[in-house]
Amino acid sequence: MNWNDNLTAERVTFVTHLECSMTGERYAADRLHGLSSAGRPLLVRYDLDGVRGALTREALANRPNDMWRWRELLPVRRAADVVSLGEAATPIVSLAKVGARLGLKELLVKDEGRLPTGSFKARGLAMAVSMAKELGVAKIAMPTNGNAGAALAAYGSRAGIETIVLCPDDTPEINVREIAAQGARVYRVDGLIDECGAIVGEGAKAGHWFDLSTLKEPYRIEGKKTMGLELAEQLGWRVPDVIFYPTGGGTGLIGMWKGFAELEALGLIGPERPRMVAVQAEGCAPMVKAWQEGEEHAGRWQDAHTVAAGIRVPKAVGDFLILRAVRESGGFAIAVPDEAILAAIDEAARQDGLLLCPEGGATLAAAAQALERGLISRDDHVVLFNCATGLKYPMPDRSRRLAKAGPIDHAAL
Known part of the structure; x- marks a missing residue:
């Protein structure tokens, strides 16, 4: 068993279609989709009878312990489209x-x-960016409160996809800086995340990028x-x-x-x-x-x-x-x-x-x-x-000062 077997193995895939989470309306797989015609998230559906024969406890036990070991229940069709930074199973x-x-x-x-980039956003964004790559997306944008933007920046850079991230003004500073450090263009907005999302949505409608906002594409759920x-x-x-x-x-x-x-x-x-x-x-x-x-x-x-x-x-x-x-x-x-x-x-x-x-x-x-x-x-x-x-977050400073010149009361330390 090689450490990257899950990333390179031929992917026998079982996705049948996408489905509107509100109405049940079916949508074709292998095409770029946002929300359904009802304005609701799309869910990926699988041939679970087919998966049952391939994804067994024994098969899983013989695979490296990362997120991609579940490949029969994931949407990526081709190994070449997997965008990974090493999403190991978390303890x-x-x-x-x-x-x-x-x-x-x-x-x-x-x-x-x-996980990579230090949060569970790595699961969802690894999957969403992999599918964006598979479906030929060249430019993506999304709003963030911090960690999702950091993950998107990292996976977007790895995939070679141009990435834009909008975040509220008071997003934790380390998140804003890591987004930029990992290759995305990041903008601070004088509003909350849904207001950032409205700007992203307007740009997507105008054809400037694909909107990768939470649940506005079908695949982040599959990673999560x-x-x-x-x-x-x-x-x-x-x-x-x-x-x-x-x-x-x-x-x-x-x-x-x-x-x-x-x-x-x-x-x-x-x-x-x-x-x-x-x-x-x-x-x-x-x-x-x-x-x-x-x-x-x-x-x-x-x-x-x-x-x-x-x-x-x-x-x-x-x-x-x-x-x-x-x-x-x-x-x-x-x-x-x-x-x-x-x-x-x-x-x-x-x-x-x-x-x-x-x-x-x-x-x-x-x-x-x-x-x-x-x-x-x-x-x-x-x-x-x-x-x-x-x-990633501010911590109170509870340290104390100690002068090296002494005298030092070691018992009191």
Whole structure:
């Protein structure tokens, strides 16, 4: 088994068509598509009967442990079109001390910060850019709150595709700089991410570029769903009782829900499903409001603000898909204050040595709140998603000064 076997192997592909997520209208595969005629995201469909014979537990066990090992359930037809920076499977890390304090039987973190560009955006953008390359796209643009833009810049450069990224003025500085460092043209906009997205959409309509915004093309979901495929395999072909997922655009939550259904159709897991929890910040919680009010769609959140920039999405294109997955799973949507997010980051780092990003901190804060409110039980097997490395974000300076000339009281250090 060679390290790059998954990238170079002949790809027996099983994509049959694309399907409107709202109406079910079919669209031809192997053509460039944005949203459906109903203005809704398109979903990739596969010949799952055909996949069943090729994608077995035994076949997976003999492949390198990266995202591309799931190739029969991925849309890229030709190995030459795969755009990769080494998307290795991410580890599951126990928060044993924090879990014990909360009284949870099992508290695990799927640490997506180990991926290229330091976030789970690598999964979706690797797939979207690979398909853009396969379909002959020469120029792409998208809005970002930070990490998605960094991933797009990296994969766009690797694919040789011209890339433009628009971000809100207050996007974390390191994200803005890494986007530029990795070859994209990046612009700061005096607005929020959906307002950046409107500018991108206008340029796409005018024919200046292809719009790679969240869920406005079909393939980022397919990359993100590998989080769920990978999780099920890592847990011995079972799913956890509850998944807490930081939800802005919600592509990963939607993708994992789709992936679990595909795994069941292949006979790799049973009918059990985790309760899917959409985690948002109190300063930007459109999904929580819609879930509480029993709505199918979420209105735009006014004055969106939170320290967790990645989930500061006032209006999500796939709102109904997020809410559908939450409700079908028996899950819920929950919002947490910034103070709880920061406290959760601090506790996980100090107690268990895992530095969460703000969005990951939100999932820990949400799990604690859900337990306190009786929304989950102490016996539940809980998985949190840490979507990026905490090293990208500002940290308080708690260092102290020590003069080398002494005298030094070593015992007091």
